[in-house]
Each structure stands twice: as C-alpha cells, then as structure tokens.
Amino acid sequence: MAEDYDYDLVVIGSGPSGRRAAVQAAKFGRSVLLVDKGVRVGGVSVHTGTIPSKTLRETVLNLTGWRERGFYGLAYRVKKDITAGDLRSRLAKTLDYEVEVLEHQLARNRVDVRRGLAQFVDAHHVEIHTEAGESHTVSADKIVVAVGTKPYRPPHVPFDESIVIDSDGMVDLDLLPRSLTVVGGGVIGIEYATIFSALDVRVTLVEPKATILDFVDRELVDDFTHQLRDQGVNFRLGTHIDAIRMEAGQPVVILEGGRRVRSEMLLYTAGRVGATDQLNLPAAGLRADHRGRLSVNPKTFQTEVPNIYATGDVIGFPSLASTSLEQGRIAACHAFSETLPHAPEFFPYGIYSVPEISTVGLSEEEARAKGIAYECGVARFRETSRGHIMGLRGGMLKLLISLQTHKLLGVHIVGEGATELVHIGQAVLNLGGKLDYFIDATFNYPTLAEAYKIAALDAWNRITPRRDDEAEPVAPLQSEAVK
Numbered sequence: 107m108a109e110d111y112d113y114d115l116v117v118i119g120s121g122p123s124g125r126r127a128a129v130q131a132a133k134f135g136r137s138v139l140l141v142d143k144g145v146r147v148g149g150v151s152v153h154t155g156t157i158p159s160k161t162l163r164e165t166v167l168n169l170t171g172w173r174e175r176g177f178y179g180l181a182y183r184v185k186k187d188i189t190a191g192d193l194r195s196r197l198a199k200t201l202d203y204e205v206e207v208l209e210h211q212l213a214r215n216r217v218d219v220r221r222g223l224a225q226f227v228d229a230h231h232v233e234i235h236t237e238a239g240e241s242h243t244v245s246a247d248k249i250v251v252a253v254g255t256k257p258y259r260p261p262h263v264p265f266d267e268s269i270v271i272d273s274d275g276m277v278d279l280d281l282l283p284r285s286l287t288v289v290g291g292g293v294i295g296i297e298y299a300t301i302f303s304a305l306d307v308r309v310t311l312v313e314p315k316a317t318i319l320d321f322v323d324r325e326l327v328d329d330f331t332h333q334l335r336d337q338g339v340n341f342r343l344g345t346h347i348d349a350i351r352m353e354a355g356q357p358v359v360i361l362e363g364g365r366r367v368r369s370e371m372l373l374y375t376a377g378r379v380g381a382t383d384q385l386n387l388p389a390a391g392l393r394a395d396h397r398g399r400l401s402v403n404p405k406t407f408q409t410e411v412p413n414i415y416a417t418g419d420v421i422g423f424p425s426l427a428s429t430s431l432e433q434g435r436i437a438a439c440h441a442f443s444e445t446l447p448h449a450p451e452f453f454p455y456g457i458y459s460v461p462e463i464s465t466v467g468l469s470e471e472e473a474r475a476k477g478i479a480y481e482c483g484v485a486r487f488r489e490t491s492r493g494h495i496m497g498l499r500g501g502m503l504k505l506l507i508s509l510q511t512h513k514l515l516g517v518h519i520v521g522e523g524a525t526e527l528v529h530i531g532q533a534v535l536n537l538g539g540k541l542d543y544f545i546d547a548t549f550n551y552p553t554l555a556e557a558y559k560i561a562a563l564d565a566w567n568r569i570t571p572r573r574d575d576e577a578e579p580v581a582p583l584q585s586e587a588v589k
C-alpha cells in the first residue's frame with residue numbers, strides 16, 4: 107500500500123459481492139474497510155432480497171403443508187389460519203442468524219466495518235456520513251463499489267408501504283391479503299406471485315410482454331405456466347397498463363382497453379435501478395447509465411477509473427447473489443495482483459417459485475439460434491420412485507444433448523428440488539461430460555436425481571438409429587430406470 111492511504115481497500119456495500127471482496131482482500135493480508143449504510147451488514151441479499159424471499163417461501167410451504175397435498179388433498183393444511191406474524195417470526199430468526207454468521211466472518215478476517223452512507227470525494231477518498239450527522243473521510247489505494255440496486259418506483263404508482271408495495275415491503279407485511287395483483291412478471295414478480303398463490307391468495311400477474319421468463323427453455327415455461335393456471339393464478343400478459351389508482355381503499359390496475367384488476371394488495375416488481383445516486387460518482391470520474399448501473403471490464407471488474415472496481419447488481423446482468431460473490435472475489439484478486447480464479451463457462455439460474463425452476467447451459471431456443479444439432483431427453487418426476495414416495499404430480503427434467511458429440515448442452519428442471527438437482531448437470535456440463543455419464547453412473551435409489559438417468563435414456567433412445575423392424579433399442583447398461 108502507498109503509505110499515505112488509510113486502507114488498502116475500501117468496499118462500499120456489504121452485500122454478497124462487497125463482503126466477498128472484503129474477506130478475500132483481508133485473506134491476502136490487506137487492510138480493509140467495509141462501509142454500509144444499512145443498520146446491519148448483509149445487503150439487499152440478506153435484508154430484503156434473496157434470503158427473505160426464500161425464507162418466506164419455505165415458511166409458506168411448511169405451514170400450508172403444500173408439499174403433502176399430493177397425498178392428503180388440496181384442503182390439507184398444517185396450520186389453519188396463517189398470519190403475517192407467522193411469516194415474520196421465522197423471517198426474523200433466519201435473518202438474525204445470517205447476520206450473526208456474516209459479522210463473525212468479517213471479525214474473524216479482521217475487516218473493519220463502519221455504518222454510514224459513502225460518497226466519493228475523489229478516486230481515492232470516500233466520505234462516510236453517519237446517521238448521527240457526523241462525517242469523516244477515509245482514503246484507500248483500491249475501492250470496490252458494491253452498492254447493489256433498489257426497486258424501480260415510478261412516480262405514478264401510489265406506493266403507501268402497506269397495500270401498494272415493492273419487494274422491500276414484503277419483509278414488513280402486517281396483513282395477508284385475500285387477493286394480490288403483481289405488476290411485472292420478472293423473477294421477483296413470479297416468485298412472489300406463486301408463493302402467495304400457495305397461500306391460497308387470489309393472484310393476478312400483469313406483465314406488458316406477451317411472455318414470461320424469456321431466458322428459460324420454452325417447454326419448461328409452458329409446463330410451469332400450465333401448473334400455475336391450474337393452481338388458479340390469473341395471467342394478464344401482453345397488456346399495457348394505463349394507470350394504477352386507489353379506489354375505495356383498494357389498488358386498481360387499469361389495463362389498455364379499459365379492463366380493471368382490483369385486489370386487496372398490489373406488489374410492484376417492474377425491475378430495479380442501481381443504487382448509485384448518492385455516491386457522487388463524478389467526483390471519482392465515474393458515470394452511471396440511465397438505470398444507475400456502472401460498466402466494467404467483465405474479466406477484471408475494473409471501471410474506467412483503474413483503481414475503482416464495481417461488482418454485483420450495480421453492474422447489471424446477471425444480478426444474482428451467486429454470481430455477485432464470485433465477482434467480488436475476482437475483483438479483490440485483480441486489485442492485489444493475485445492469480446485470477448478461473449470461472450467455469452456455465453452458471454446455474456434458480457427461480458424459487460412454487461414450483462421451482464432451475465436451468466444451466468443452452469435452452470432449445472439458444473441451441474437452434476447457434477445452429478447446433480441437438481436431441482432432448484425428458485423425465486417426469488412421477489416416473490421416479492422418490493417422486494411416488496413424495497406424492498409429486500408435477501416436475502420434469504430435460505437434457506439437451508449435442509447430436510454430433512453427445513456432449514451435454516443444457517439441463518432444465520421444473521419441480522421440487524430443481525435448484526439443488528441442477529448442480530449435477532452443471533458439473534457434467536462444465537467438465538465437458540457426455541450422455542453416457544448419466545447412463546453409466548449409479549445413482550442413489552430412490553432419488554429425484556434418477557430423473558437424470560431416465561432423461562438420458564430417453565435421449566439415447568431418440569438418438570440411436572434403429573430400423574423399422576427392430577424393437578426399441580436397449581440401454582447400454584442395466585438400469586432400473588429404463589424408459
């Protein structure tokens with residue numbers, strides 16, 4: 107470190123990318139200060155985003171007995187009258203524990219932590235404003251901007267933090283509505299729409315585009331939307347919104363053509379903007395785009411000012427806690443001239459809706475666009491013994507296999523455990539594995555993971571040429587799971 111700096115590294119923002127950058131730099135023996143304006147460390151991920159939404163989902167599935175309804179019927183409930191208090195109490199315990207673990211990790215690694223709003227003075231100096239009205243300036247050789255995003259809140263939406271809310275409002279719910287309109291069918295909107303639907307709340311999803319989850323394989327999205335319609339979710343897709351108003355104490359969405367959607371509560375999830383507005387970026391020689399995002403070198407996460415890095419949601423796609431963690435690590439390695447970790451080509455995407463979706467690698471649409479000849483293999487969870495034991499009705503796993511090389515191209519899963527199961531496919535994909543891996547490998551029995559073998563055999567049956575007078579080709583090895 108040049109002697110006149112207070113720290114080797116100052117990190118602004120204690121979400122996944124900021125804290126990972128801070129801990130990684132500390133492990134290199136660097137002096138690190140982590141600044142966050144929030145009451146406790148953890149960022150959007152811990153306090154309003156990933157962890158709260160996943161905790162709410164888990165609480166809802168447990169209290170409603172949703173996972174057992176395949177056996178005991180739609181009327182089955184673990185707890186009869188579920189209240190907002192039930193949801194909040196489990197949330198508070200989970201978040202407390204998460205923060206405790208993070209605080210311990212930062213302390214163990216000797217990362218200094220200060221609470222306050224950080225603003226650039228220049229490219230090496232940051233002023234920290236505390237809630238008590240004090241401010242002081244710190245200097246650093248390197249700075250990581252990991253300030254994340256906040257919900258997009260256009261002025262025409264009558265937010266009142268009680269019945270017209272954004273996703274931040276989900277952590278402070280006072281009452282569970284009987285009906286909910288979700289405006290914006292991105293990942294956040296879809297996750298909350300399905301969680302509330304599992305709570306037997308009447309949900310309407312309004313999305314201006316004609317399709318949802320465009321980055322997910324279409325066959326999966328079709329299966330998913332079919333399940334949601336069956337569950338009673340109303341879709342208003344491809345509809346422009348003329349206005350959102352309060353009428354007689356209830357939010358009403360007025361759609362193009364005059365149709366109205368009235369509900370007890372409205373959740374507005376039409377995207378997020380980078381939280382850069384209070385950073386005084388020009389002082390450091392930086393500028394954000396119209397959505398408040400910073401641009402970086404995608405390999406090193408350096409901004410156009412070489413000693414300043416930006417990581418996490420503030421740089422845009424893919425805006426995931428999982429990828430943010432890795433970005434923070436890479437930025438710290440680059441900043442202190444350590445070997446850059448090799449990032450595998452494919453990372454998974456997990457959508458914690460009810461049912462879950464998870465996907466890694468190419469979708470059918472992407473394979474076609476790239477001109478890659480492929481075949482698919484599909485397994486339904488109801489074909490596995492574990493699926494029978496669990497009483498699963500829905501759930502499918504789909505493999506995309508290259509016709510030329512038999513290499514795995516993509517894995518797409520909808521249903522129970524999808525976000526865990528996908529990692530088997532991810533490992534095979536990133537290691538360049540082929541169809542025969544799934545056919546030859548022995549899987550625990552009974553498991554949902556056997557769906558990989560069933561889907562692989564399905565693909566193998568389709569790929570293997572046979573004459574008309576031949577019977578179905580037999581799988582290369584003995585398996586319980588022959589299609």
Ligand SMILES: Cc1cc2nc3c(=O)[nH]c(=O)nc-3n(C[C@H](O)[C@H](O)[C@H](O)COP(=O)(O)OP(=O)(O)OC[C@H]3O[C@@H](n4cnc5c(N)ncnc54)[C@H](O)[C@@H]3O)c2cc1C
Nearest residue numbers: 119121123143149150151155224254418419425426427428
């Ligand atoms: C509802 C919801 C659900 C999500 N679910 C998932 C999921 O299931 N899986 C997944 O991988 N991702 C999920 N995400 C995305 C995930 O939360 C983000 O990708 C991740 O939090 C981004 O991390 P980050 O490092 O950019 O920092 P963030 O977590 O965004 O935190 C930024 C921090 O910076 C602080 N800050 C901002 N400005 C300043 C300033 N000027 N001075 C000091 N501090 C400042 C803020 O207080 C905040 O603590 C979800 C997001 C939301 C909103």
Ligand SMILES: NC(=O)c1ccc[n+]([C@@H]2O[C@H](COP(=O)([O-])OP(=O)(O)OC[C@H]3O[C@@H](n4cnc5c(N)ncnc54)[C@H](O)[C@@H]3O)[C@@H](O)[C@H]2O)c1
Nearest residue numbers: 289290291292293294295375376377378424425456457458
């Ligand atoms: N499980 C996960 O990994 C997970 C979960 C939640 C969020 N996230 C991340 O958070 C980010 C933000 O999610 P998001 O859902 O807020 O944003 P998004 O950008 O994914 O979706 C916003 C949706 O709102 C629609 N929209 C835009 N303007 C609108 C308007 N004026 N009126 C109505 N609808 C409008 C868009 O067409 C889009 O479908 C995502 O990029 C995602 O990566 C990830």
